[in-house]
Every structure is written in structure tokens, then in C-alpha cells.
Amino acid sequence: MGEVDAIGIASPGPLDPYTGTILDTPNIPEWENFPLGPKLSERFGVPVYLDNDANMAGLAEWQYGAGKGHNDLVYLTISTGIGGGVISSGHLLQGFRGMGGELGHMTIDPNGPLCGCGQHGHAESFSSGPAIARYVCEQIEAGQPSTLSAQTQLSAAQVADAAFQDDALAISAFERAGYYLGIAVANYLAIFDPSILIFGGGVSQSGELLFRPFRESLQKHVFHHHYLDDLIVTKAALGDDAGLLGALALARLALSESKV
Ligand SMILES: [Zn+2]
Numbered sequence: 001m002g003e004v005d006a007i008g009i010a011s012p013g014p015l016d017p018y019t020g021t022i023l024d025t026p027n028i029p030e031w032e033n034f035p036l037g038p039k040l041s042e043r044f045g046v047p048v049y050l051d052n053d054a055n056m057a058g059l060a061e062w063q064y065g066a067g068k069g070h071n072d073l074v075y076l077t078i079s080t081g082i083g084g085g086v087i088s089s090g091h092l093l094q095g096f097r098g099m100g101g102e103l104g105h106m107t108i109d110p111n112g113p114l115c116g117c118g119q120h121g122h123a124e125s126f127s128s129g130p131a132i133a134r135y136v137c138e139q140i141e142a143g144q145p146s147t148l149s150a151q152t153q154l155s156a157a158q159v160a161d162a163a164f165q166d167d168a169l170a171i172s173a174f175e176r177a178g179y180y181l182g183i184a185v186a187n188y189l190a191i192f193d194p195s196i197l198i199f200g201g202g203v204s205q206s207g208e209l210l211f212r213p214f215r216e217s218l219q220k221h222v223f224h225h226h227y228l229d230d231l232i233v234t235k236a237a238l239g240d241d242a243g244l245l246g247a248l249a250l251a252r253l254a255l256s257e258s259k260v
Contacts, residue, residue: 006047006255007040008247013052017098020050047258049251051094055101056246057200057236058085059092063249065237066198074194075236076103078181079201081116082124085246086192092250093192104128108183126180127210129156129203136173144169160206174209181210182217189218189227200236 012025020037022028037048051059058067058075067073073087084103086093093100104124105117112121113131125131133154140149146169148154148162162170185197203210211233222228238245 004046006251007044008251009050010053010056010243010247011050014099015052017051017094020048049254051250053243054083055085057242059249060238060242060246061198061236062087064245066234067196070196072194073196074188074192075198077201078127078203079129082128088192103188106184106187108180123184127177132156132159132173132177135176136169139169156203160209163209175213178210178213179217182214183221185218186221190223196232198234198236204235
């Protein structure tokens with residue numbers, strides 16, 4: 001067995017990657033302001049590097065996956081929420097407090113639906129899986145006909161199945177999600193000017209249901225068409241292990257920088 005030089009961690013956030021502290025994470029309430037990095041470093045006697053799981057997935061796609069060779073990359077994972085990871089000029093964007101790249105919580109419409117974070121109208125509140133399912137439920141309650149009206153618990157995957165069977169409400173739910181996603185990404189292009197957009201997460205698997213309205217909306221809302229020249233839009237290559245591979249990349253990059 002080889003020597004362990006460092007530990008890399010991809011954790012749910014919000015967290016402080018510079019001190020290794022988990023600030024608060026809804027699924028593990030005991031970890032409020034928990035110094036995970038220092039505790040593990042003390043136990044194992046090696047440096048510990050951590051960052052949030054979406055940043056780590058973005059870093060992994062850059063180092064080992066679909067974004068290899070690109071210096072400016074925006075990664076989005078669309079599933080139960082929307083997470084983002086940004087590589088800017090060949091560096092992982094972390095920010096002053098380590099809280100940069102929270103792309104799902106960009107405000108698209110302050111009067112929009114409630115987001116998981118408690119604010120209104122964030123990208124996540126329009127285009128995540130639960131947001132798509134919630135929209136369908138609301139429309140059914142408002143009297144819209146749908147083959148899904150008999151369902152009590154709806155998932156975005158069920159909405160996608162119904163859309164593939166030509167259910168008009170299900171199709172419109174993805175059109176709406178794609179429309180708002182296009183607005184969000186137009187904003188990301190204006191800030192980060194990436195050469196590649198990489199989409200991960202289960203909702204991204206719904207293909208053209210989401211991406212046709214997304215492209216139309218992006219073209220409509222982008223500040224300048226030059227952002228779209230040679231812009232690559234692609235699926236993530238690394239699947240469920242992306243976060244782990246990102247943690248590996250984070251530790252490797254940090255170690256190589258510390259040796260310079
Ligand atoms: Zn939010």
C-alpha cells in the first residue's frame with residue numbers, strides 16, 4: 001500500500017473550504033459549524049482539502065472528464081437542486097469566503113417560486129427536478145388536464161415519461177424549466193464567458209425535452225451572440241463518481257502547488 005499524502009473531500013455545503021469547516025448542511029444537522037477538515041487532519045496526520053460537491057464535480061469534469069483542455073468552464077448539475085462549478089482562467093472559482101459558484105441560487109425572478117434555500121425565484125426554483133414536478137402538481141390543481149393527474153407523489157422522471165407520451169402539461173413543464181434555465185445560463189455567460197457548458201444530474205438526462213427550449217431561450221436572452229460562437233454544450237462524462245474524482249483533483253492540485 002502507498003503512503004497517504006492528503007485527504008480530499010466533496011461535501012454538501014455551504015462550507016468554508018479555506019478552514020475546512022462545514023457551516024450547515026440540511027441533511028446532517030449535527031454538523032453545524034463542524035471543523036471536518038481539521039478533525040480529519042488531526043486524526044490522520046495529513047493535510048485535508050474539501051469543497052462542496054458541485055464545485056468538486058466541476059473540477060473533476062475539467063481535470064478528467066468532458067471539460068479537459070478548457071480553461072473556462074461552467075458545470076451545472078440539475079437534480080434535486082441546481083449546483084454549479086466554475087473554472088475561470090484555469091482555476092477553480094472559490095471566492096473570498098469559498099462560497100463562489102452557487103449558480104443555482106441566482107435570482108431569475110424575485111416574484112418567482114420558493115427556492116429550497118428560502119428565497120424566491122432562484123434558478124433552482126424553476127428548473128430543478130422538484131421544481132418541474134411542483135409546477136405540474138400546481139397546474140393539475142388549477143384544473144389542467146394531464147395523464148399525471150392520478151399521481152399523488154410526482155417526480156421529474158415521471159413528468160419526463162409523460163412528456164415522451166405527448167402529455168401536453170408535462171411537455172409545457174419542461175418548456176418552462178428550459179426557458180428559465182436559458183435565462184440563468186445567459187447570465188452565467190455574461191459573467192464567466194466559458195468555452196464549454198457541462199450538464200450533469202438526473203434532469204439533464206431528459207434530453208431535448210429540456211434542451212430545445214433551453215437553447216431557444218439562451219439565444220433569446222444572451223447579451224451578445226458572440227458568447228455562443230464555438231460554445232460547446234455537452235453532458236458530464238463522469239457520472240456519480242464526479243464528486244469523488246473532484247476531491248482527488250483538489251488534493252492533487254493543492255499538493256502540487258504547495259511543493260512549488
Ligand atoms: Zn435558492
